Amino acid sequence: MSSWKHPTIGPIEPLPRGMRPAKVWKHFYDRSQHWERLCGRDIASMRHETETVVGIQRDDRETLPPMNRERRDRAHDLLGRHHDAAYAPAYQAEMSSPDALWTPTQDAQHRHRVLTPNAVFAVVQVDGWNWVVTAFRPLPPIRGLDWDEVNIRRYAAGYFQRETGMHVDNLARTTAENLQRASTMVPLSAQELWWLASAVGYGRLLAHHSEVANALAAAETVLGEVLNEVVADLTRALNWDGCLRRLAGALKDSRSEETEAVLAYAEELLVAASVVATETRADAFCAEAEALIAWLPAEWSHLLDRAASRREALGSPDHPVCRLWSAVEDAATGAAMRELPPATRPVARLADAVLAARPPWRRWDARVALLALGASAAVAEWVRRSLDGIHVARPVPVMGAAGTPPGSWDVLGRPAPEAPCFKMFVVDEANPEGHDVTEHFDPAGDKLWLIEPGDEAALIVLVASSAPIGDGDLESVLTEAGRRDDVFVGTKELSPPR
Amino acid sequence: MSWDVIGDELRCWHASGNREAGRSALAFLESELRRMVPVLARRTWSRDVIEDALRDFLVKVIEVPLPPGIDDLRRYVGRAFRNHCIDVHEARSRRRETPADDAAGGWEPPSEDGVSPATLALDAERGQQLRAALQRLEIADRIVLKLDHAPELLDDDEVRWLADRAGMEPAAIRQAVASAEDVHDLTRVFDPADDNPDDPQERRRRMERFRRRRARARDKLRALLQEGE
Numbered sequence: 205m206s207s208w209k210h211p212t213i214g215p216i217e218p219l220p221r222g223m224r225p226a227k228v229w230k231h232f233y234d235r236s237q238h239w240e241r242l243c244g245r246d247i248a249s250m251r252h253e254t255e256t257v258v259g260i261q262r263d264d265r266e267t268l269p270p271m272n273r274e275r276r277d278r279a280h281d282l283l284g285r286h287h288d289a290a291y292a293p294a295y296q297a298e299m300s301s302p303d304a305l306w307t308p309t310q311d312a313q314h315r316h317r318v319l320t321p322n323a324v325f326a327v328v329q330v331d332g333w334n335w336v337v338t339a340f341r342p343l344p345p346i347r348g349l350d351w352d353e354v355n356i357r358r359y360a361a362g363y364f365q366r367e368t369g370m371h372v373d374n375l376a377r378t379t380a381e382n383l384q385r386a387s388t389m390v391p392l393s394a395q396e397l398w399w400l401a402s403a404v405g406y407g408r409l410l411a412h413h414s415e416v417a418n419a420l421a422a423a424e425t426v427l428g429e430v431l432n433e434v435v436a437d438l439t440r441a442l443n444w445d446g447c448l449r450r451l452a453g454a455l456k457d458s459r460s461e462e463t464e465a466v467l468a469y470a471e472e473l474l475v476a477a478s479v480v481a482t483e484t485r486a487d488a489f490c491a492e493a494e495a496l497i498a499w500l501p502a503e504w505s506h507l508l509d510r511a512a513s514r515r516e517a518l519g520s521p522d523h524p525v526c527r528l529w530s531a532v533e534d535a536a537t538g539a540a541m542r543e544l545p546p547a548t549r550p551v552a553r554l555a556d557a558v559l560a561a562r563p564p565w566r567r568w569d570a571r572v573a574l575l576a577l578g579a580s581a582a583v584a585e586w587v588r589r590s591l592d593g594i595h596v597a598r599p600v601p602v603m604g605a606a607g608t609p610p611g612s613w614d615v616l617g618r619p620a621p622e623a624p625c626f627k628m629f630v631v632d633e634a635n636p637e638g639h640d641v642t643e644h645f646d647p648a649g650d651k652l653w654l655i656e657p658g659d660e661a662a663l664i665v666l667v668a669s670s671a672p673i674g675d676g677d678l679e680s681v682l683t684e685a686g687r688r689d690d691v692f693v694g695t696k697e698l699s700p701p702r
Numbered sequence: 703m704s705w706d707v708i709g710d711e712l713r714c715w716h717a718s719g720n721r722e723a724g725r726s727a728l729a730f731l732e733s734e735l736r737r738m739v740p741v742l743a744r745r746t747w748s749r750d751v752i753e754d755a756l757r758d759f760l761v762k763v764i765e766v767p768l769p770p771g772i773d774d775l776r777r778y779v780g781r782a783f784r785n786h787c788i789d790v791h792e793a794r795s796r797r798r799e800t801p802a803d804d805a806a807g808g809w810e811p812p813s814e815d816g817v818s819p820a821t822l823a824l825d826a827e828r829g830q831q832l833r834a835a836l837q838r839l840e841i842a843d844r845i846v847l848k849l850d851h852a853p854e855l856l857d858d859d860e861v862r863w864l865a866d867r868a869g870m871e872p873a874a875i876r877q878a879v880a881s882a883e884d885v886h887d888l889t890r891v892f893d894p895a896d897d898n899p900d901d902p903q904e905r906r907r908r909m910e911r912f913r914r915r916r917a918r919a920r921d922k923l924r925a926l927l928q929e930g931e
Contacts (some may be wrong), residue, residue, distance in 0.1 A: 222811070352754065438841075452792050456785040458817050493795030495747060498740035499784050503777065503825040505832050512924055530917075537920055538740055538851035540832040546855050550736035551727035552752075558760045559725055569903070 208296045209307075213316060216299070216328055217335040218292045225283035226268055229254070230462075231340040233262045234290040238341070240648055241353060242322055243294035250286045254279060257686050267453040295339035296326040307368050313460075318367055322353070323360035325367075327461050332560075338461045344402070345473040346441040349395050358399075367468060375517050376413040383419035390429045391469050394437035398476065401438060405475035409518045409525070427479070439481045444489050447473055451496050460504040467507075467532065471514065474525040486524040493528060500535040502543045508536035515522055566696075568631050568638070568663060568678065580670065580690070587663045587668050587694040589620035590645075593665060596655060596698055600650040613700055615653035615662070624670045628652075629678045632662035638678030664696045703730035706777045709768070728760055728825045734776075735759065735783050741851055745884060747791055755790040757785050772812045774822060783807065835926040843919035849888045851918055853879045868894045885909065 207215040219227055232239050232249040240247045251262055257279045260269055271279060275464040298304065298320035305319045314329045326339040341356060348591070351359070365378055382403040391397035404427055407420035447470050454462035470493060477486050501506060511532035518525055529610070594617030628645045629638040630653050644650045655662060667673060667681050669691040674684050685691040703711070708727050714722035739752055759782075770776045836844060845860050856864075856879065858872070865872045868891070875891060882888045885907055889912040897904040 265778055314820075329818070329821070331818055429723070449792075450790050456781075456788055457779060458865035459821075491746070496742055496788065498742035499788060500833075501777075501780065501784065502829055505828050505873045508924065508927075512921075533920055534742075534850070534916075535740065537847055537923065538742075540829070540836065541848060541851040542737055542740075543829060544833060544836065544852070544855050546737060546852075548854055549733045550854065552736075554757055555725060555728040558757060559721070561727055591813060678850060 208300050210334075210387065212300075213306075213330065213334055215330065215334060217333060218296065219287065219336050219339075221284065223337075224287040225280045226457075227338060228283045228287045228291055229258075229262060229268050230266050231338070234266075234340075235263070236343055236350070238351075238353075239291065239294060241292045242298065242324070245290045248291070250282075254282045254286070256262070257282060264689075266450060267456070284631075289439060291339075295324055295326060295336065298322055298325055299336075299339075305364060307316070312509070317364070319364035321357075323357045325360060325364060337459060338465075340465070342465070342468075344398055345447055345469045345476075346394070346398060346438070347443040347446055348441055349398075351395070355395070367464075375406070376410050376416050379403065379410050380413075380415040380419045381425045383407050384418065387419070387423040389427045390426055391434060392431075394434060394441050395677075397430060397434050397438045397480070400430070401479040402472065402475040405477075405479045407651070408478070409475070409520050409523060412519070414543050418424045419425075426451060432542045435480050438476075442473060442477055442481060442485075444473070444485065448492055448496070451493060455496060456661065460507065460565050463500070463504070464507070464510070467511075467528070470528055471525050474523075474528060477695050478524065483524075487584060490527045490531070494531040497535045497537065500539050502539040505536050505540055507532055511536065541688070568665060580692075583668050583670055583690075584692045584694075585664050586620050586622065586624060587626075587692050590617070590623075591664065591666055591696040593617050593620065594652065594696055594698070596701055598701060602672050612656045614651045615655060615664075617645065617652055618647050618649040624668050625672045626666060627673050627679075627681050628667070628670040629665045630662055631665065631678070632659060638665065641676070653698075655698065656701060659700055661697055661699045664698065666694050666696075668692050668694075705729065705734075709772070712763065712768060715764065726763060728764060731763060731779070732756065732760060735779075737852075737854075738780050738783060739787070741853070743787070746883075748794070751791050752787065753793060755783075755787045758784050758790070766808055769809045769811055773817075773819070778812055818921050831927060835923055838926055839919065839923055843922050846892060846912075846916050846919045847923070848911075849879075849892055850885065853882070853888060864891060867892075885912070885927075 207217045209215045231237060233247065233254070255261055257275060258268065258271065259275070268279070299318055301321050304615070305323045307317045310316055310330055314330045316330060318326050318328065320326070323341050324339055325342050327337040329335055329337050342360050343351060343356065344359055362378070362382070365374065369375075386400040386403040389394040389396075391400050400423060404420065404423050407416050407423060410416045411420055447466065450466045450469065453462070456468045457463065470489075474486055474489070511529040513524050515529040515533065518529070520526055594615065597616050615630075626642065626645075627640070628642045629642050631638045639650050644652050652664075653662060665678060665682075667685055669688065671688075671690055673681060673691065676684075682693070685693055703726055708730055710800050711723045711727035714720050715727060735756055744752060768775075768778075836847070839847075841860060841863050845856065845864065848855050848860065856876075861872045861875050864870075864875045868875065870878075879888065882891065886899065886909060889908055890899070892915075893908070893912070895908075898909055899905065
């Protein structure tokens, strides 16, 4: 991979090798960004090839999942090759266009930002050497709608302005222009309504500027003429859950650029939603987003300035968008606070217990914890009811046996009615990899297991789905469960009676 | 114990199974990780999420050696813990997103995080500026921010200031902070008026007053930061 030389900034290296897999997966494979229109390559085949290795669909998840070493190496190799062959040449060609718009100066984080004529937004880090940090095509926060190049460029131009010129006068002028542009016709589709809703949303926030107020009145009139079905279509398309998932993913990144992008996305969402959706939905979104944003790391303290500027520019303290930016300010301040030396240190309550010898089956418990909530409510309920019914049977009293230590205890249970497909395993000290007891878990209520007096405990793992589950050991069944979205896994720990 | 030596202690635990090294490293780590949990997450997420995530994470620390080549261990571990907490929260509150394959598995290679030495230096410099600005804030502003974000960080001077204002003993202030169940309880430590805590309107007014006070403190902090740039 070679660098490209900017006339004033100098040579700019492509994404560093370690960051390539995540960016290719997140941006280049994102169908809605339509990179195939820029690079002319068959991205669908590339995506499919990688999905086969990774084991999940890109559409289901924006970040790469954890993988074992062998799979991860194969996936990263493929992603790296797709970067070199198609993604990097596309973003480098775009960035080298003489019509690309570059920020004239670096920001406080020593970064330049650029918007290319074909709507690629890229960030370049300048720290001794210059390198691309991210390159993506900004899109409105709505799902299920495909955008053509004209609309992608229109959106990206506004995005670049908001990201790089936060001065309130610029914002008011741009908003007034957007209002005029969006008021020329009554929108007939959710896509057309998006522009009007966004313009009116920002217009209402900035209505105290005279140039905005004049344009806003006309836009509100047009808005009043939009058919209810069109409003309902846009309301349904607002990507609340997707935005929260993106936020959670971005916060896990080591750098702040993806979080900056998703916060801009969330602002757009809240602004447009304030025009077409209910306050309740926005409040619920803000409540969830606030708890995630609270995890902003102290290293991203520059977001304090950005959030304060946005909040001040948009005014209106009661608006959800100001709640969003206030949460960012709070989080950035809170992160800095937590860096101060503590007067008293929190007590370590877990360390001793964790260090004590852990039963081998605990690793299954931790693994299942991340899988535990999937599948249909009916299957999940069946698993819970079936596990509830499993118990350790007390020995039947025997004449003259008082004071005699018990032998072993039977573990009994039967499937709850209307059983789906299932597999059941028992894990204990003697069977750390799991023992398949599926055939003993039957309506007759057979003995599932025996607990001996010396046993510490055993873990029952019940895997169920409305569709068949493949044969194999616990490892392979849980691996399969992880790849499917119709499987529910529940566990129950059993101890010998005291 | 400190971040400077914990890496060695953990290596000692993994290499020799030295129980004392493992215990002291784990206790230090747990204490540090608890500090890293934002107050808002403690208040709004299920308590189980944080405790379970913390337990899983500590187990991973003692079972899987950290990878070599970590420049800033605190940052690396802090990020790994943050990500784990978010994963657990996501898995429980929305839907399963983590495949079973190696879900509890290894550590992310530090070389893949896209953080250059220059970025580390810049972040460290900004962090230092921020801490300096916090120290230069007036005591009342600092207390408001600490109460909201990290009440356990109140130092003796700040506790004395609150005690004088409330006409209470410092120990009683510490006790009130420790037993506060929400921000409203904490506002009563800062602003001990006699409004009725059970009256929703009075609660709202008090919270609004505290939010405005906090916003002023934050603005002053930003102004100090900009002065320093």
